[in-house]
Amino acid sequence: MHNIHYIDQAKLDGSIRVLLRVDFNITLSPHNEIGDDARIRAALPTIEYILQHPQVTLIIMSHLGRPKGKEDRYSMKPVRDRLASLLPPGYSVVLVEDIESAKTALVHQDKTVYLLGNLRFWEGEKTGDPAFAQTLASLGDIYVNDAFGASHRPDASIVGIPKLLPSYAGLLMKKEIEHIDNAVSHPAHPVVAIIGGIKVTTKLALLKKLTDIADTLIVGGGLATVFLKAAGYEVGKSVLVAEEVPLAQEFLVFAKKHNTHLLLPDDVVVGDPADEHTGGAVKLVAEVGASDMILDIGPETQAKMGTVLSDAKTIIWNGPVGYMENLQYRRGTDYLYYAIAQNRQALSIVGGGDTLSAISKKEYLDHITHISTGGGAMLEYIEKGTLPGIEALKDAA
Incomplete structure (x- = not known):
């Protein structure tokens, strides 16, 4: 199937950092309330699979909306709160807003998931800037793309990181490909x-x-x-x-x-x-x-x-x-x-x-x-x- 590898084929042994690209581009109300969390829930199988490996440090990243620069109304804070409520009991989600200085903050802690700030706060995301892709890649040891809904865009976090890290597709990506292939190919x-x-x-x-x-x-x-x-x-x-x-x-x-x-x-x-x-x-x-x-x-x-x-x-x-x-x-x-x-x-x-x-x-x-x-x-x-x-x-x- 497309000659790609999936996260359930990867060796998640030891203290490795997994950089997971998801599509949490959800709709927010004027009061920053989440109307529909379907996209967050859709990524849970991949997240929970990775969390079955307790020595792994999971770092999640996504874009949200179409901000012009760093706008507070497009902060990932509501996403962090909703994600934390959906994870297994005892897990917390730490939001790391500043991607450029994130490396020192991303230390392994038991039952802790990290969520990076809105990728589109950085111009290099939409332009596919190799330097921004390098900044992101430096935060992980392997990369997982589970953002099917964003994979038609040649953004730095979508097409740039796989050039720099061992890379896999997530379980949602696998599900999307299988279902659409079934409908179209046969x-x-x-x-x-x-x-x-x-x-x-x-x-x-x-x-x-x-x-x-x-x-x-x-x-x-x-x-x-x-x-x-x-x-x-x-x-x-x-x-x-x-x-x-x-x-x-x-x-x-x-x-x-x-x-x-x-x-x-x-x-x-x-x-x-x-x-x-x-x-x-x-x-x-x-x-x-x-x-x-x-x-x-x-x-x-x-x-x-x-x-x-x-x-x-x-x-x-x-x-x-x-x-x-x-x-x-x-x-x-x-x-x-x-x-x-x-x-x-x-x-x-x-x-x-x-x-x-x-x-x-x-x-x-x-x-x-x-x-x-x-x-x-x-x-x-x-x-x-x-x-x-x-x-x-x-x-x-």
Whole structure:
């Protein structure tokens, strides 16, 4: 599998320092409260595996948000507190804010885990600076990448450190690769893929890749608007990049040649995105007027998509199909979620924070085969079959 080694293949004997890159890029409220700790919990199997070796010093690192310099609101303190509450009894988490002087602070103590300050407080992280990678590498003896959701980025902590230390993938990375490979490389048919988003330009290569895999391709959100325009329908004031329409027209022909059914809406919900009370009006796509704005799929489209999903054996889903910022226009996304959850025979993979946050109720998440911690990373992995972070681990152990 990609010619990389995993942490459960490493010798964790003696007093070695393990530098673990995770993806703790969680959403914080204005009061610095954690809304969803799923990404922290997803890394626990790797963390707990390493902690089974009591002589090892575990040093965890992650980025958080998009800070401009060192901003207090992007401190890792809330992450430290939540992680400490999830570790086995008796363990503490020590936050070491200053990475450049961290080496003297990282001494082995029983039942102590170290968490470095936000990697993006240092400019060298995003620029892939070899000097910053060297600074990080000097803190450990071996490196583990368990940050699947960040491995599509060529950051210093992702691609730089494996050039300097024996390097392994974590157990979450292993799980992500196995599940996505199963869905893409040897899928059971029928295969249904649902892709949301806005720009065709950024998704065109992925959509073409999916025609090799999917029997039915469902496009939602702004993507659906572009394809409706390409098919000759009026889309009114809906979000649309006019330059993308010719690309969508080309893809309509491409999908037909590859015998992939591109399922577009028959009816839509139009309305005011700022109106949080009325929920808009349902119109057939042929009835959309010049002053209308498409914000969700309609009930007939929901039913048609639901039928396709109920017969699927493999389902890949990334991105909401409606205007998720307004609860009134999440009904289509919720319907697809319930349809996927009700199909207990299918292998289902759902990816991306936007997808999960667009779902109003989470009680059926355990009916999904695999919930990926990566949105962009999952899509890039499907498209290219690898990621920069995975490539960096090859032959690095």
